Amino acid sequence: MSEHLVEVTHLFISPGHNYYGRHGKGAEDFEILACDEIELVAGRGITNDRFFDYKEDYKGQVTLFDEATYERVMSEFELPDLEPSAFRRNVLIKGVDLNELIGKKFRLGGIELSGSEEARPCYWMDEACAPGTEEFLRGHGGLRCRIAGGGKLGKGNHSLQLL
Secondary structure (H helix, E strand, C coil): CCEEEEEEEEEEECCCCCCCCCCCCCCCCCCCEEECEEEEECCCEECCCCCCCCCCCCCCCEEEEEHHHHHHHHHHCCCCCCCHHHHCCCEEEECCCHHHHCCCEEEECCEEEEEEEECCCCCHHHHHCCCCHHHHHCCCCCEEEEEEECEEEECEEEEEEEC
16 A cells, blocks of 8 residues: 655536537537535535536546646646646646556545546647647546545645555
8 A cells, every 4th residue: 555645736616518528519618616625426526516427437527637737738838827727627636647546546635536547638628728738638638537435625735545
């Protein structure tokens, strides 16, 4: 069992899908809400988020994104005003390689998660950020997770423990 300290820097929810399932239809304009704390419900998702109860055993009940990747996108594409919400991931986190959590069970701040797959970037990233972002993010699009044990997650330092 491995354990180390990570930092949750941003938390987001959105009531609707701006890009997901919108191929050929254009983007929607649902706001993404910054939160100090979110409630993760086992097997269901994040309370008040667009993927809550989306479908049974959905692999993306919560999505994580690396703060360092966000900073690299801002630098690479010269976007000093890019908001971290542009990536439409729920949790921005610092201090862990998210790809190493694919296929693993872990506890983040007492909440049990299962890393299901990379949250692969799609062509909408070029619209949300800048042309070329989709390609730049390949292999670093974040982590989709199932919620195995729920609870509240706030910004700040948390223990991340492999199970």
